[in-house]
Amino acid sequence: MLNDLVVRNRSYRRFYQEVPIVYEALRELVDLGRLSASGANRQPLKYIVSCERERNAQIFANLKWAGYLPEWGGPEEGERPAGYVMVLGDTTITQSFGIDHGIAAQSIMLGATEKGLGGCIVASINKEGLRQVLAIDPRYEILLVLALGKPKETVVIEPVGPEGDIKYWRDGEQVHHVPKRALAEILIE
Numbered sequence: 001m002l003n004d005l006v007v008r009n010r011s012y013r014r015f016y017q018e019v020p021i022v023y024e025a026l027r028e029l030v031d032l033g034r035l036s037a038s039g040a041n042r043q044p045l046k047y048i049v050s051c052e053r054e055r056n057a058q059i060f061a062n063l064k065w066a067g068y069l070p071e072w073g074g075p076e077e078g079e080r081p082a083g084y085v086m087v088l089g090d091t092t093i094t095q096s097f098g099i100d101h102g103i104a105a106q107s108i109m110l111g112a113t114e115k116g117l118g119g120c121i122v123a124s125i126n127k128e129g130l131r132q133v134l135a136i137d138p139r140y141e142i143l144l145v146l147a148l149g150k151p152k153e154t155v156v157i158e159p160v161g162p163e164g165d166i167k168y169w170r171d172g173e174q175v176h177h178v179p180k181r182a183l184a185e186i187l188i189e
């Protein structure tokens with residue numbers, strides 16, 4: 001089951017925008033972040049969620065999508081995320097968040113997959129822009145934005161070819177292909 005969830009938990013960047021995500025679902029996902037491992041159990045992460053159209057649009061305007069697809073300007077209106085979880089670091093607890101946000105993000109994305117949602121971890125953020133539109137207090141460092149929705153694209157895992165290219169690509173049918181290194185390459189024996 002976990003294997004299935006991990007395989008299905010791909011990065012999706014096009015969604016059925018009209019399919020809403022309810023606030024309670026985002027709340028449940030944040031609870032998975034809450035229960036995740038934390039360095040020295042400091043638990044410095046805080047979250048802001050959004051599932052409301054206007055707020056979603058303000059968040060979307062501050063994100064950058066798919067660096068390996070420079071000809072694509074990101075999801076068009078109608079294919080944008082229906083909800084977001086913003087992962088923040090509370091600097092009054094610590095100045096250094098280690099890998100806590102990565103671990104929490106994965107818990108949340110797996111939980112979203114289990115709910116039939118999909119999404120993308122986004123670190124390319126116009127942080128000052130996002131801070132402004134959401135009036136985020138300076139005590140919080142903006143760490144990640146998790147974009148969520150009902151996926152509208154197919155993502156296929158491919159082996160990394162002999163040339164070693166790890167860049168994802170889209171084919172003529174807009175299917176997204178993501179190369180993954182072989183187990184024999186990454187498991188050092």
Ligand SMILES: Cc1cc2nc3c(=O)[nH]c(=O)nc-3n(C[C@H](O)[C@H](O)[C@H](O)COP(=O)(O)O)c2cc1C
Pocket residue numbers: 009010011012013064065066067120121122123124125155168178
């Ligand atoms: C820490 C982190 C930051 C990421 N930031 C972005 C981003 O800013 N924009 C984006 O489109 N994808 C982003 N991604 C998604 C990666 O591009 C994606 O994980 C990678 O292409 C592999 O695809 P997969 O998630 O389906 O395995 C990020 C992923 C991680 C883990």
